[in-house]
Amino acid sequence: MIAQAIPDFIRTLNALSGILEKGAASAQARKIDPLVLTSARLAPDMFALSKQVQIACDVGKLGFARLSGIEAPKFADTETTFEELQARIAKTIDYLRTVTAESLAGMEDKVVSFPAGPDRVLKLKGRDFLYQWMLPNVYFHTVTAYAILRHNGVDVGKMDYLKGADLLP
Template sequence: MTISMYQASIPVSIRSLNNLVGILEKGAMYAETKKIDPSVLINSRLFPDMFPLSKQVQIACDIVNRGAARLAGVEAPSFEDNETTFPQLIERIQKTIAQLNTFQPEQIDGSEEKTITLQVRDNTLSFPGISFLLYFVLPNLYFHVTTAYDILRHCGVELGKQDILGQP
């Protein structure tokens, strides 16, 4: 059995983003139950030089949105990074999922050898499509979803491994 570039990217990304929605919903519920201003959690960081929860969510969305678009050879829609509440962050994820759902397998399948070039800070990175997906897009998605989880867990939100992995 083989797995296609589409199968390795779109359903996997949607699953991780849906899991992130569940994590944020637990964060919102925790803030409400404990009478904590939600902005405290949304602006929390693991360390002062790291991005806050809100930025972790935005980057997770952007990495898969732009990654899928690059593999498909289309322009990715741009979202403003202006979310300040749990409902806004969840809406951002849902918009990203809706965008990912517009891709068809034939747009992404066959992009294994397609050259993907992108500017990251002062560096120009170039990958074949398969490496871009497996060594850049997916690790970044997992990093930022996990970091969002870690921030909320560190703040006391009762989360477990299943929240990251989702239901089988």
């Protein structure tokens, strides 16, 4: 069951990649420094676009690493450009493709401990970790990245967020 979520993480990260492509193209077309967009935030106490992308990637790679036991790649969290953020997404997707259904077998009821801030550790069963932590967080940080770009005049829409969904005619 948990392994069935990997394609959804990959789809979401691919959609995020497409949203970032539109952000980069918008900066170029409007002749603005792309760092204006990658450092933008919705509110002063929220993370910037670059951090939203980093977290969206980390939720998938670190979450599935905890569930599968397959070591996740380490990223320095220094990406600031659209190109660097795209590379991080690509490396995360590459990692997710190494996680097998066999490595996740039986993880639904195993207790997973994970940090939730500097002084807090949470525990959830594997199934709950996926559905109550991982999926909500990857969606939140992806849609927040989308909203930052939209707020800054990038022509993105809901279908950019839903890119790759198996929509029926």
